[in-house]
Amino acid sequence: MLVKNIMTAKVYTVEATSSFTTMQAIFEREAFHHLLVEDQGLLLGVISDRDILKNISEQVRNDNLEFPQTLTAEDIMTTPVISVDQETPINTASILLLENNISCLPVVDADYNIDGILTWKDILRYHIYNT
Known part of the structure; x- marks a missing residue:
């Protein structure tokens, strides 16, 4: 059996410049746990709901109350993917x-589409x- 038989084709994506608040709103509204950048x-790159929570914790711990307006997807995405x-x-x-202790694998073609x-x-x- 191949990935194409069980993957989820509908994904939520954001651009690298997307704001933290935009990403947070998507996670709150949708049932997905991963955004593809x-x-x-x-x-x-990839952003998980855990990446969002981790960044909230770090910013609060550093008393950075301006963080939602300054963080972008590029700041918190995981790379390389x-x-x-x-x-x-x-x-x-x-x-x-x-082996990589990750929870998702983006499915891409040879050109990374x-x-x-x-x-x-x-x-x-x-x-x-099925088994």
Whole structure:
């Protein structure tokens, strides 16, 4: 079985210049836990809801009450990004998640155009209901 069979094609993206408050609002409104940072459809980085919480904690600890207006996606995104393509076997993707202690893998083509996202929940759902 391949990543393309279980990935989530609908992803939420932000630009590198997107504000912290914009990202926070998306996480509050949507049921997703990851945002992909892109530039004209090309993957630049990943932001998880945990990255948002970590940055809130750091900024509060440093008494920086102006942080929502100053932080951008580029400031908090994870790079380099570990990604897969649609033809990656699910077992390979599972190993990448486990060995790198990450919770998602952006799915991209050879030019880093975003095709979707694969999360640990997608893989768990596959293993529970299809094997």
